[in-house]
Amino acid sequence: MPLLPPRWRLVLAVLLLVSIPIAAGVVWMGLTGIFDRVHGLVPVRPPSLDNWRFIWEGVGGRPPVHVPLLNSFVFAVVVAVIEVFVASMAAYAISRMSFPGRRFYLGLVLVLHAFPAVSLIIAIFYILRVMGLFDTLTGVILVKASLGLPLGIWLMKGFFDNLSWEMEMAALVDGMSRWTLFWKIAMPLVRPGLLALGTFSLLSAWGEFILPFTLIVSSNKALMSSYLQSFLTEAFTDFGIVAAVGLFYTLPVVALYLLGQRYLLNIYGGGVKG
Amino acid sequence: MKGIAVRLEGLSKYFGRVAALRTLDLDIHAGEMVAFLGPSGCGKTTTLLMVAGIYQPSSGAIYFGERRVEHLHPRDRDVGMVFQSYALYPHLTLLENIAFPLRLKRVPADEVAAKVRQTAELLGIGHVLERRPAHVSGGQQQRAALARALVKEPQVLLLDEPLSNLDAQIRLHARGEIRRLQQDIGVTSVLVTHDQAEALAMADRVAVFSVGELQQFASPDELYARPANTFVAGFVGHPPMNLIAGTFADGAFTAGPLRLTLPYRVPPGSGTLGMRPEDIALGGPIAGRVVLAETLGREVLVTVETGGATIKMLADSRPVGGAPIGIAVDPARLHLFDREGRRIVAQAA
Ligand SMILES: Nc1ncnc2c1ncn2[C@@H]1O[C@H](COP(=O)(O)OP(=O)(O)OP(=O)(O)O)[C@@H](O)[C@H]1O
Ligand SMILES: [Mg+2]
Numbered sequence: 055m056p057l058l059p060p061r062w063r064l065v066l067a068v069l070l071l072v073s074i075p076i077a078a079g080v081v082w083m084g085l086t087g088i089f090d091r092v093h094g095l096v097p098v099r100p101p102s103l104d105n106w107r108f109i110w111e112g113v114g115g116r117p118p119v120h121v122p123l124l125n126s127f128v129f130a131v132v133v134a135v136i137e138v139f140v141a142s143m144a145a146y147a148i149s150r151m152s153f154p155g156r157r158f159y160l161g162l163v164l165v166l167h168a169f170p171a172v173s174l175i176i177a178i179f180y181i182l183r184v185m186g187l188f189d190t191l192t193g194v195i196l197v198k199a200s201l202g203l204p205l206g207i208w209l210m211k212g213f214f215d216n217l218s219w220e221m222e223m224a225a226l227v228d229g230m231s232r233w234t235l236f237w238k239i240a241m242p243l244v245r246p247g248l249l250a251l252g253t254f255s256l257l258s259a260w261g262e263f264i265l266p267f268t269l270i271v272s273s274n275k276a277l278m279s280s281y282l283q284s285f286l287t288e289a290f291t292d293f294g295i296v297a298a299v300g301l302f303y304t305l306p307v308v309a310l311y312l313l314g315q316r317y318l319l320n321i322y323g324g325g326v327k328g
Numbered sequence: 329m330k331g332i333a334v335r336l337e338g339l340s341k342y343f344g345r346v347a348a349l350r351t352l353d354l355d356i357h358a359g360e361m362v363a364f365l366g367p368s369g370c371g372k373t374t375t376l377l378m379v380a381g382i383y384q385p386s387s388g389a390i391y392f393g394e395r396r397v398e399h400l401h402p403r404d405r406d407v408g409m410v411f412q413s414y415a416l417y418p419h420l421t422l423l424e425n426i427a428f429p430l431r432l433k434r435v436p437a438d439e440v441a442a443k444v445r446q447t448a449e450l451l452g453i454g455h456v457l458e459r460r461p462a463h464v465s466g467g468q469q470q471r472a473a474l475a476r477a478l479v480k481e482p483q484v485l486l487l488d489e490p491l492s493n494l495d496a497q498i499r500l501h502a503r504g505e506i507r508r509l510q511q512d513i514g515v516t517s518v519l520v521t522h523d524q525a526e527a528l529a530m531a532d533r534v535a536v537f538s539v540g541e542l543q544q545f546a547s548p549d550e551l552y553a554r555p556a557n558t559f560v561a562g563f564v565g566h567p568p569m570n571l572i573a574g575t576f577a578d579g580a581f582t583a584g585p586l587r588l589t590l591p592y593r594v595p596p597g598s599g600t601l602g603m604r605p606e607d608i609a610l611g612g613p614i615a616g617r618v619v620l621a622e623t624l625g626r627e628v629l630v631t632v633e634t635g636g637a638t639i640k641m642l643a644d645s646r647p648v649g650g651a652p653i654g655i656a657v658d659p660a661r662l663h664l665f666d667r668e669g670r671r672i673v674a675q676a677a
Contacts, residue, residue, distance in 0.1 A: 221413075223377070228480075229480075231401075
């Protein structure tokens with residue numbers, strides 16, 4: 055790698071400096087998870103697997119870790135799939151078709167995208183109660199997916215806007231219906247957008263805390279975030295196990311990020327047009 | 329395979345309040361190639377897209393043979409179309425692009441393969457079929473688009489400026505090639521272009537448009553010899569016809585000091601006199617002065633300033649700039665237009 059020019063070296067130094075607290079946190083989590091106790095960042099005990107016992111046994115009356123783990127996987131994957139499909143269909147309609155209220159809808163999507171969703175939590179709680187979806191995975195999935203849709207629609211619209219009209223006309227003349235055209239021509243061509251949105255919603259759902267924490271109470275339906283949180287509420291917080299669970303919870307994210315960062319960068323490649 | 333006759337009746341298209349096309353009536357014979365010619369924004373593409381079924385006409389009817397089609401989805405119309413940008417599917421190979429219309433019609437796979445091969449060979453792109461559009465030349469993309477339009481053996485072929493993205497060399501070649509192909513398969517075709525040379529060279533008949541209205545629909549020879557109005561007169565022919573505004577009276581045309589006696593009976597009034605640069609000869613009664621001489625290759629385009637008008641003419645050799653000269657025009661080759669710009673059908677005096 056060529057050496058950075060001096061100005062960029064300075065920028066890099068500043069960035070590294072402000073990143074130190076975050077990096078220290080991660081290092082602490084790693085060390086604590088392995089050595090159980092650290093002073094500052096210095097391990098004071100020999101490494102042990104004791105903190106990781108949650109993997110093979112239920113700890114303190116909690117369900118074994120594979121229960122929240124599986125719940126989180128289902129949650130993240132279903133949310134991502136719903137977001138990708140619903141957002142791309144909505145975005146295609148907004149981008150390509152003229153219908154009454156299109157402008158208004160577009161504006162609404164933009165506003166909703168900026169709306170602080172947590173402020174809706176009480177209303178959502180009541181709605182789920184009435185629908186019988188409170189304390190169910192289905193309920194949180196629907197809520198999480200809906201809240202993610204405005205951003206998804208806006209993102210996908212940028213990708214669809216970039217498709218050529220003449221190409222769609224050619225597809226119609228070739229004999230395609232609008233529906234076939236959507237699946238066989240438009241969707242393959244916005245693949246980078248689909249992957250970006252998919253990765254993004256997967257990560258966002260995996261890390262979601264407030265919604266599952268408030269909308270799910272049964273511990274056998276809890277997600278990883280609530281499971282982790284449950285270790286923090288004990289009278290004597292066992293930081294070793296918290297760190298270990300935290301690490302365990304983070305590993306899939308790191309893996310997905312490494313796989314998906316190429317696609318995530320495309321979020322900025324789609325462009326946004328009115 | 330034979331093409332089908334296409335008839336447009338009172339066809340109009342409005343985008344909001346903008347009229348892109350106003351009450352067009354046009355009869356296209358089976359197997360004929362018709363060119364839509366006109367400046368940018370005059371409604372050529374709009375008309376083509378209505379024939380293809382992409383746009384719904386605001387009013388009017390479209391017939392393919394005896395079948396009324398303007399309410400039909402494009403796939404039920406049996407048309408093939410080549411777009412200006414070619415509009416190939418970038419994520420598919422040329423082979424898949426060309427095969428697409430057949431696959432949609434659920435043609436058996438071996439038949440698809442055979443037809444695609446055959447069409448591609450016909451157009452000389454058999455060796456690049458495995459590539460994607462981005463990896464072949466512009467000329468090959470254009471042929472692939474043409475192959476995709478032709479592979480389903482449509483009854484009507486629509487071409488929207490298919491040559492405008494090619495460089496001059498290939499364009500001339502492709503012109504002849506498309507025309508030959510069209511005549512071989514006998515498909516009824518509409519070619520949209522704003523290049524008059526292309527329209528005159530390729531089409532059996534040319535429809536000249538100006539701002540949403542048909543100006544004249546005739547054979548290239550007819551357009552050249554008898555333009556219906558001043559718009560067509562000025563648009564068709566290169567270099568363009570000289571159009572001089574003036575007055576008809578007493579068997580003569582006057583524009584300032586310029587006065588030409590006409591061997592016709594012309595109703596008196598203001599009007600326009602047209603003369604093609606190639607119909608004007610050096611040495612004659614109209615006195616003028618050379619202000620500009622441009623070499624076109626074989627000939628020289630000479631701009632002559634007469635008292636009443638600036639006249640462009642073609643000469644075989646370069647005259648001396650600024651020199652006084654006389655020019656002459658055969659009265660039989662003059663074009664006369666009335667106050668509204670319509671051609672005056674002249675009667676011998
Ligand atoms: N989808 C549309 N919405 C609104 N106005 C349109 C639309 N398509 C065409 N127009 C307008 O209709 C008129 C005719 O357009 P058209 O594309 O048919 O012109 P054209 O003759 O093909 O021109 P060019 O040579 O530039 O392709 C233009 O004024 C254009 O702005
Ligand atoms: Mg056009």
